[in-house]
Amino acid sequence: MPRWESDAQGRLERAALELFETQGFERTSVAQIARTAGLTERSFYRYFPDKREVLFAGNELEAHLVAQVEAADRSLRPIEALLTALGTADEIFRPREFLLRRIKVIAANPALAERDLIKLADIAEALARALERRGVEPGKARFIIDVAIAISRRATSRWLAEPDATLSELVAQAVAELCEAVAPPAPTVR
DSSP, rough: OTSSSOOOOOOHHHHHHHHHHOOOOOOOOHHHHHHHHHHOHHHHHHHHSSGGGSSOOHHHHHHHHHHHHHHOOSSSOOOHHHHHHHHTTTGGGGHHHHHHHHHHHHHTOOOOOOHHHEEEEEHHHHHHHHHHHHOHHHHHHHHHHHHHHHHHHHHHHHHHHOTTTTTTHHHHHHHHHHHHHSSSSOOOOO
């Protein structure tokens, strides 16, 4: 690919994912990623500090979710504001196929799995601060985040497997399942 072609960052991400899949994370060098993307190593380092970061680029998702929480109607309860924000994450996510491939690569490599957890913790911290700016006490904000992340994980895994469903529908479905599990309907008396 010519160097002047647009979307250098996306090309690097796609090249890295392809190489990580075919030869493994440990055996892939930054030089190989750059070369496969039709770029130089110097170009790689303009976008990413190291090869681990190539699958975790940017703060788009974090910024999007925080903005959604901060813009949410003040009449919504904190959990509602957060779940509504999480239901819009598919606006930021890459194509499903890329995410599915990315998940497999991350699961196969402990260093990438560790980075994934760190990234999730960073997003959770940013969302907790957003809830605190809405007046939620810090400990309660963290509890709400933990519950919402569990709901989001369930909904996102389903979203990746069910192309016809929207993420917001699956978030609502996961919430309903949680409510039923925590407070099952009262038994009918005959």
